[in-house]
Each structure stands twice: as structure tokens, then as C-alpha cells.
Amino acid sequence: MDAIDQMPRSARLKREDRREEILHAVIAVCAENGISRLSVSSITQRVGCTRSLFYHYFPNKEAALEAALDFTIDAFIDRLRDWNAHRERGNIEGALDGIAALLKSMVVDTADLPRSIALDGDAVLYTAFVHRVAERCARYICESTVVDFARYHEVLIDHVYETFYVLISGLIMFIKSHPDVSEDVIKDIIASTLHIEGYTSKYPERRPKR
Template sequence: MASEAPGHHERLAHDDRRGDILAAVWSAIEEDGISRLSISSITKRVGCTRSLFYHYFPTKEDALQAVLDQSIDAFVERLIDWNASRVPGDIEGALDQAAHLLKSMVRGDSDHTARSVAHGGDASLYASFVHRVADRTARYVCSSTVVDFAARHEVRIDHLYETFYVLITGLIMYVRTHPDAPEETIKDIIASTLHIEGYTAKYPERRPVR
């Protein structure tokens, strides 16, 4: 059996320690909230020195951003799963699922970090988080879902990326301030903004004629 490449175990150890630190950031946020996050609270959970923390992250904010990246990655993975599970032609079903997914993400039903960012009082941090979610979501949908839709139906909006970016940003803010908003309302907003409400049972008279 061929021997492992030099440095293999060192890389694993390096990655493991970085992962331990990020897991500690998650834990600290879950227990104390973002506003009370500190390097000492992180290193205490990891059982490491401040110098080791600084070896991986120049500042507390850098570690926090890395955790937020993980949160966004997890949402994008759920978005990819949603896109893969869509039934071709079932636009209403896809809208129902999209409304549920977006509301769940904003409310932080399965992600304490997203919820903490939304209610942590740091407006700049939350604005950055919303921008990154909207940007990545819009780019993914435009390169996948919209392409599939365009192969079967007329796309009735211009400025695709910009429209999706504004739609997602607006919905995030709306759900944040109206956490009990019905998913049916979110679905209607998405459908009317994208001019696809005619493909739903609610507005069949608006279906475009090709």
C-alpha cells in the first residue's frame, strides 16, 4: 500500500483544530448570543490558547464570518435539494416548497446562528449576512431553476439577477418583521413578482399565452 503524502496528518490536525474553534463559536452563540461572543469564551470551550485562536483567525469577527459562511452554505445546500426535488411542470408545488424554505431560513428554525444574527442588534453584520444570502441564492436560481423554466415557459421579467436579489432581500426583511406571516402570502409575493401567478390555482386567468 502506498504511503500517505507527507503532511497528510498535519493537514488533518490543522483542519480539525480550526473545526473545533468554529464549533465552539457555534456553541457560544447558541448559549450566550452573538453580542456576548468573545475570544475567551471561544478558547475556553476549545481548551486552547489565544495564540492558537489567532493562528487561524486574526479577529473574533473573522471567526464569526466563517461560521456565517457555514450557515449560508447549509442554506444553499437546502436550496440545491429543493431544486433537485422539483417536479417539472409543477410550478405551484415548487412555489409552496420555496416559501416554506425561505420562511424556515429567516426564522432560524434549524439554524440558531441565523436567528442570532437577525436579533443580535448588529445592523451591519445582519446587512452583510442578508446580502450574501441574497447574492448566492439569486446567482444559483438564475443559473439553474430559471434555465429549466425558460426551456418550457416564457420568462416575463428582465434583469433576472437583480429581480431575484431584491425579491429575496425584501422577503427576508418581511419575514424577519412578520415571523408569523402565512407561507401562502410569501408564495403569492414570489409568484406575482416573477409574473408566474398564472401557473397557480389562485390566478389561472393570468396564465400567459405563448
């Protein structure tokens, strides 16, 4: 056993690693017991740390929950970045197929924390969560995918950020209440809202004239 392995576990963990470990504990506690049962004690027991260490990172359980929500959204954005990085230039229909599947997966196969919010019936918190997801996803798409699209095609919508925000938040709520909706329907909604349905095999006659 080398010197690093002989060090106490707490000494080996970097600051961000320890903070992330606490966030994972928040998510796990909420998934198992519900958000209403979340407490500093339940978090520290899960992590195996002292209350003083918890308070070193977060002033209270509410701040830890907020950070856990952001942590969950970060994971969504990472998946969105991966989709964007693997798009094939010019294959708009393929990109639509991919984003429709990704969006449905994000809602139906959702992470433990948003599922806990939904099961707890906290409509205010869930609405706030959807707002944050839609806001960050819309900004990312506007700053990346839309910019790429505009290099080769005309953007046929006004108020681009606002349109994406409404589209994303509306689809999240719709998929949540209609989990059996097909990816083809989600794809059609996205394409028609953004006026790019003409780039699909379903509506070639609607393709914008050059």
C-alpha cells in the same frame, strides 16, 4: 482499541474538521452569550484548544465570525440545492409551495447565529448578513432554477438577478418582522413578482399564451 483511536484527538482531526469545529464554537458562543460577548478565549474554551491553534486558522475573532456567517449561509444554500434537486419538472406550483415553506423556515426557524445577530440588535451586521444570503441565493437560482425554467417557458422578468436579489432580501426582512405570515402569502408574493402566478391554480387565467 486500534492505532487510530489511540492517536490524540487533535491528530485525528483533519484541517477542515478542526476549522469547522471552531466555527461551530463561534456559533454556540454567540447563541448562548450574544455576539457582543464573543472573544477568542470563549471560543478556545468551547473547543478545548489553545489560542495559538485558533490563530493558526483565524487572525482574530472578527475573521472567525465572518467565516461562521459564511458557514451558516452555506447551510442555507445546501437546503436550496436540495429543494432544486427534488423539484418535479413542470410542477411550477409545487416548486412554489416548496420554496415558500423553505424560505419561511430559513427565517423563522433560523440558525443560532442569525438569531443572535437579530437579538443583539446589530442592524448593520444583520443587514450585511441578509445581503450575503440574498446575493448567494439569487446567483444560485439564476444559474440553476431559472436556466431550467427558461428551457420550457418564457422568463417574463427583466434584470433577473436583481429581481431575485430584491425578492429574497425583502422577503427575509418581511418574514423576520411578520413571523406569522402564511406560506400561501409568501408563495403569492413570489409568484406575482416573477410573473408566474398563471402557473398556479389560484390564477389560471393569467397563464402566458403559447
